[in-house]
Amino acid sequence: MNSIQMQIAENLRNIRKLRGYSYDQLANVTGVSKGMLSQIEKGESSPTVNTLWKIANGLQVSFSSLVEESVPTVSVVRLGEKEPLTEDNELYQVFPYFPFDSSKQFEIYYIELLPGCVHTSSRHHGHIEEYVLICEGEATLTINADKYILQKGDAMKFIANHTHTYANDTMQKSSLYLIIYYS
Structure with missing residues (x-):
């Protein structure tokens, strides 16, 4: 699995869990099948740009929030x-x-x-x-x-x-x- 695919998997999983969505609920709001969503989250499928736009629109998040690297949970400034x-x-x-x-x-x-x-x-x-x-x-x-x-x-x-x-x-x-x- 390439790094962008891993990043998408992690970001989608985090957003879904933060919202408390099941795969059925996520499929309902995005129009993407729950099987495809599960594969994306597990890093087993590399979604198309169109699929990512469907997910972003359904979740009402930016496209980049699905593909960007996550912000570190700890930042130290010296x-x-x-x-x-x-x-x-x-x-x-x-x-x-x-x-x-x-x-x-x-x-x-x-x-x-x-x-x-x-x-x-x-x-x-x-x-x-x-x-x-x-x-x-x-x-x-x-x-x-x-x-x-x-x-x-x-x-x-x-x-x-x-x-x-x-x-x-x-x-x-x-x-x-x-x-x-x-x-």
Whole structure:
């Protein structure tokens, strides 16, 4: 069995089990015989593109969700292996940890604010929430004209539809996690 055939078998099996479908139920929603579905899941048959489209449409999933490699159940991100994006004379350093995933609607960053950093972010369009968790040091967030001083262990959330500023007014590095949620 080739690797794409194995991937299709695994993905179909996972989707069917997640939905709690029997082969009869799966055959009913896809229009593909239960014998063929069973063979595909066991890796005994290599389905045609047309058959895969029938399955995808019946399950109301993307075609690629049947053929893509599954996402690992564990992902480890090591700060030392990440290259930061920098702004404001490198006083603002952003480490992308988990990029946006449309199925989850959020992304996660680790950010370092070096002493003297003042980083202004333009307002975001739509209903976007930012969640900030301070890891070390102190950060001042300004949203509109309101200032919030957060220290290690503090957290806040806000709707990011206004210009907002992240600043480090101290002489020590500050770090934080930023979760951006797209509702």
